[in-house]
Amino acid sequence: xxxxSTPSGVIPPVCTPFTPERELDVASLERLCAFLLxxxxxxxxxxxxxxxxxxLTDDLRTRVLQAVVGFAAGQVPVxxxxxxxxxxxxxxHARAAQKHGADGLVATAPFYSPTHPAExxxxxxxxxxxxxxxLLAYDIPTAVHTKLPSDLVGELAADGVLAGLxxxxxxxxxxxxxxxxxxxxxxxxxxxxxEVHADLALVAGGHGIVPGLGNVDPAGFxxxxxxxxxxxxxxxxxxxxRLRRLFALVGVxxxxxxLYSSAIGAFKAALRMRGVITHATTSLPxxxxxxxxxxxxxxxxxxxxLR
Numbered sequence: 001x002x003x004x005s006t007p008s009g010v011i012p013p014v015c016t017p018f019t020p021e022r023e024l025d026v027a028s029l030e031r032l033c034a035f036l037l038x039x040x041x042x043x044x045x046x047x048x049x050x051x052x053x054x055x056l057t058d059d060l061r062t063r064v065l066q067a068v069v070g071f072a073a074g075q076v077p078v079x080x081x082x083x084x085x086x087x088x089x090x091x092x093h094a095r096a097a098q099k100h101g102a103d104g105l106v107a108t109a110p111f112y113s114p115t116h117p118a119e120x121x122x123x124x125x126x127x128x129x130x131x132x133x134x135l136l137a138y139d140i141p142t143a144v145h146t147k148l149p150s151d152l153v154g155e156l157a158a159d160g161v162l163a164g165l166x167x168x169x170x171x172x173x174x175x176x177x178x179x180x181x182x183x184x185x186x187x188x189x190x191x192x193x194x195e196v197h198a199d200l201a202l203v204a205g206g207h208g209i210v211p212g213l214g215n216v217d218p219a220g221f222x223x224x225x226x227x228x229x230x231x232x233x234x235x236x237x238x239x240x241x242r243l244r245r246l247f248a249l250v251g252v253x254x255x256x257x258x259l260y261s262s263a264i265g266a267f268k269a270a271l272r273m274r275g276v277i278t279h280a281t282t283s284l285p286x287x288x289x290x291x292x293x294x295x296x297x298x299x300x301x302x303x304x305x306l307r
Contacts, residue, residue: 005077005103005134006164006189008207008229009042010221012214013050013193015267016064018281024060026067028277032215033071035276039218042208044068045106047081047097049143049168050212052264054083055283061093062100069101077103079136085112087123094131104134106166111144117152124161134163139178140193141169150174154181157188166210168193172200179205195247199240202228212263213247216270217306220246242304249300252293261286262293269297274306 014036017028036044046068047053047061056064069078080097082105084090094105107127109120128135137156139148147169156162165182167175167190175192182188192201195213198221202209214221220243227235249270253262261282268280269289282288289297301307 005079006136006187007042007077008189009209010040010214010218010225011043011045011079011191011208011210012036012041012218012221013045013048013210013212014068015215015264015271015277016051016056016060017268017271017277018279018283020279020281022281022283024063024067025278026063028279029064029067030071032271032276033068036215036218037072037075040222041076041214041218043077043079043103044072045079045081045166045210047083047093048106048138048210049140049260050215050264050267051081052283053081058093058096062096065097065100065102079104079106079134081106081138082127083108083138086110087126090123090127091130094127094133098131098133102133104136104163105131106136106138108138108140108144109146109148111146115146117149120146120148121152121156124156125159128161135161136164136166136189136191137162138166139169139174147171147174148178150177150181153178157182157185163187164189164191164207166191166193167201168210170194172197172204175201175206176204196244197240198224198243199228199233199236202236203233212267213243213250215267216274216301217243217246217304220304246300246304246306249297252296252300253287253289256290256293257287262289265289265293266297269294270301270306273298273301
């Protein structure tokens with residue numbers, strides 16, 4: 001498990017920019033990667049929830065990964081989501097990701113069909129046997145309806161199956177338990193996916209942050225991480241407070257659409273307003289933000305000092 005492929009720091013889950021016709025906007029994707037790299041991120045995560053992975057065809061997943069790997073050109077590791085319902089489908093995604101230059105993999109537990117922890121263990125072991133890349137477990141129970149048990153994470157880390165964890169459960173106590181369960185594996189990396197309690201996750205011993213909002217304000221999350229790393233917790237908490245207020249932009253359309261649709265639309269609108277991507281187009285069946293909601297996104301950016 002190469003530690004260079006699982007670095008400490010901020011690893012944003014990269015948005016997928018589209019043209020108005022929902023074709024991949026490679027020029028915008030490359031500008032976004034440059035924006036993130038210029039901010040000092042430690043890696044790039046493609047094919048995650050913020051990248052709309054569930055909406056992308058297999059061909060489009062591959063094209064996004066190729067574009068990001070090509071642009072990063074080894075400056076930072078690129079980890080790829082191999083996310084699908086069953087083990088065989090995940091392995092197919094994982095092999096494609098390895099073929100196209102990914103430095104590591106991110107996979108959830110199986111979903112759609114209910115899965116027992118013993119079956120989840122079989123799932124991750126099979127992925128690791130099939131593809132010789134560092135494997136991160138993605139704990140996102142809101143999407144897969146299964147919470148990864150901390151003792152299972154510890155077992156798989158000790159056996160060399162898991163190189164790390166991306167915890168998007170929102171459960172800081174569970175995150176702390178996973179860190180405790182993997183304490184005997186020094187190379188293991190535990191990342192929080194939370195935008196609003198990243199400081200608490202770092203206090204608990206987390207190694208980094210994988211924030212969707214990191215697309216919009218990567219420099220803010222890098223400042224938070226660096227403050228925590230040097231033990232300047234007041235500075236880390238102050239940055240977290242500012243980012244927490246900015247994160248409220250994800251709810252601008254909630255009620256008229258789903259929260260996920262609102263969040264992805266807000267991230268992309270903010271990136272367009274910041275001059276990073278050309279269009280804020282989202283996948284079907286997401287609903288576009290209206291003028292009132294876009295104005296609210298702009299106000300959040302202004303209040304955060306980003307416009």
